[in-house]
Amino acid sequence: AQKITQTQPGMFVQEKEAVTLDCTYDTSDPSYGLFWYKQPSSGEMIFLIYQGSYDQQNATEGRYSLNFQKARKSANLVISASQLGDSAMYFCAMREGRYSGNTPLVFGKGTRLSVIA
Amino acid sequence: EAQVTQNPRYLITVTGKKLTVTCSQNMNHEYMSWYRQDPGLGLRQIYYSMNVEVTDKGDVPEGYKVSRKEKRNFPLILESPSPNQTSLYFCASSLGQSPDTQYFGPGTRLTVL
Numbered sequence: 001a002q003k004i005t006q007t008q009p010g011m012f013v014q015e016k017e018a019v020t021l022d023c024t025y026d027t028s029d030p031s032y033g034l035f036w037y038k039q040p041s042s043g044e045m046i047f048l049i050y051q052g053s054y055d056q057q058n059a060t061e062g063r064y065s066l067n068f069q070k071a072r073k074s075a076n077l078v079i080s081a082s083q084l085g086d087s088a089m090y091f092c093a094m095r096e097g098r099y100s101g102n103t104p105l106v107f108g109k110g111t112r113l114s115v116i117a
Numbered sequence: 118e119a120q121v122t123q124n125p126r127y128l129i130t131v132t133g134k135k136l137t138v139t140c141s142q143n144m145n146h147e148y149m150s151w152y153r154q155d156p157g158l159g160l161r162q163i164y165y166s167m168n169v170e171v172t173d174k175g176d177v178p179e180g181y182k183v184s185r186k187e188k189r190n191f192p193l194i195l196e197s198p199s200p201n202q203t204s205l206y207f208c209a210s211s212l213g214q215s216p217d218t219q220y221f222g223p224g225t226r227l228t229v230l
Binding site: 033035037039043044045046050052091093095104105106107108109110 | 150152155158159160161162164175176205207209216217218219220221223224226
């Protein structure tokens with residue numbers, strides 16, 4: 001069974017609008033971390049935002065925020081005021097367990113976001 | 118500048134010709150990892166290392182070797198490359214402490230003919 005599911009292969013958004021990229025996860029471990037990465041056409045993987053399973057508040061980083069709904073096991077990325085430079089592939093990822101290093105980062109298959117002028 | 122570097126960035130080779138992709142980080146990170154990215158499959162972990170001389174298999178280790186003789190370096194070795202190893206490869210490193218965000222190198226695009 002997939003541990004990370006991104007159901008939207010592609011999304012379009014108008015410039016300056018907000019967009020939500022969906023991510024659901026599957027784990028029985030009470031301790032885990034959720035990450036979002038951006039991959040522009042140049043290919044590099046850029047870390048955007050992190051949410052820990054015990055964090056009480058939703059994570060925010062500038063125009064990025066994470067809509068964390070623990071009971072529904074979802075960790076959707078919200079990008080506000082979209083810019084043309086936001087056009088990229090976006091990956092949701094999860095690490096299980098309180099201590100890292102011995103568990104891998106598991107990625108979803110990604111969502112390609114296109115921002116339209 | 119804190120970074121993860123990989124070399125080469127692009128490589129075209131032939132089946133069976135041994136190659137090494139180097140990875141180096143200057144952040145004194147404990148944890149390093151290799152991933153491959155294939156269309157429709159996302160990123161999958163090949164090998165990881167928790168510290169010097171400590172390595173372990175990820176999800177897709179077949180056909181690959183790694184070594185961690187120094188903290189900063191984590192080379193990926195393909196002893197006898199095959200066409201199904203044509204992929205985009207990423208090296209990543211992290212502190213090894215929560216939240217343990219992994220920082221990625223720029224990627225190496227490998228084509229095996």
